[in-house]
Amino acid sequence: MKTQFQIALLSAACAALVLPAAAQTQTAPTSQTINQRKDNQQDRIGNGVQSGELTAGETRSLERKESNLNKEEKLMRSEDGGKLTTADKKALNQQQNQLSRDIYKDKHNGAVQNTDPKSEVGQRQRNQQERIAQGIKSGQMTAGEAAHAERNESAINREVRNDRAANGGHLTQAEKQQVNHQQNRESKQIYKEKHNARHQ
Secondary structure, three states: OHHHHHHHHHHHHHHHHHHHHHHHHHHHHHHOOHHHHHHHHHHHHHHHHHHOOOOHHHHHHHHHHHHHHHHHHHHHHHHOOOOOOHHHHHHHHHHHHHHHHHHHHHHOOOOOOOOOOOOHHHHHHHHHHHHHHHHHHHOOOOHHHHHHHHHHHHHHHHHHHHHHHHOOOOOOHHHHHHHHHHHHHHHHHHHHHHHOOOOO
């Protein structure tokens, strides 16, 4: 009986120590600033692009949501003298929570990019994704710029997929040249977006 009492007491003491730590873990997102949350989301998206867990289409959608959220925050600040009210912070935090769930879902849905392509076209696509991921993670590309770049990448990927389907899984020499031309144009655009004055 004495041993059971000691076990119960020890269990209660452990719970008293663990519960505050668990509560802190659960409330950490609300204690982060809006900018810390944005940086964290961008890092997660950038990591997903780099690892291949996020496709160009998924990244485009996520970055468009992030861009809209940034616009909403800017509007809220403009209406309140450059500051966010408690209600504004709560609304933005709820939207960031939803975006966080969307990032997780997209990274774990089984749709992936090839991170070890064998073809020259595939290697160009992978290189562009690496450059976009680096731009997202470093803050050199805003959410809107990343969404724009991924929209272009997604269109090129779709064209390659359609061309391959029409030619038994291969690209003709003319199709390869066309894709290379499009990737050159996209490469210049990524460079411009990473080196302009806008930052995340």
